Amino acid sequence: MFAMRTVKRIERKVESFALGQLASWVARILYIAGLTALIPVMLLFKFHKLFDATIVVAGLCIVSSFILLYAYTRSKRKALRGLGQMTLIPAVLALVFAVFGKSWIMLVFAKYPQIGIEVEKQLEVYVPSAWIITLIYLALGLSLLYWSQRVKAR
Secondary structure (H helix, E strand, O other), X not given: OHXXXXXXXXXXXXXXXXXXXXXXXXXXXXXXXXXXXXXXXXXXXXXXXXXXXXHHHHHHHHHHHHHHHHHHHOOHHHHHHHHHHHHHHHHHHHHHHHHHHHHHHHHHHOOOHHHHHHHHHHHHHHHHHHHHHHHHHHHHHHHHHHHHHHOOOO
């Protein structure tokens, strides 16, 4: 009898853990998808036909991610901290790319002069925008981490 209760308790814990991992994984995909959907909007700053739809879809992905994390953790602090950490990962990668990326890309395309010219033109246009995105991601990630510390713990 005691062994059966213990097995059932362990099964519930494993099920809860697996469900939490799945929720976390789905939330991360939604959040990164939402941030990624915003990149063309931030790069182009143009109001085209898909601009409104892109903003709505990105916003829904980001909000859904927060709701999913909050539903699993039952803590605003943990949900905000998770989003902040997820934001800082691409921000740091973008920072590394922004610092080292242009010269490395030009070395790769140096073998192909015709393509290299086009790539260089595109880099001249979009690298300044990449710095803006990097700074936005860093500010957003750090803000989310800051807000997660300001929220009262349950």
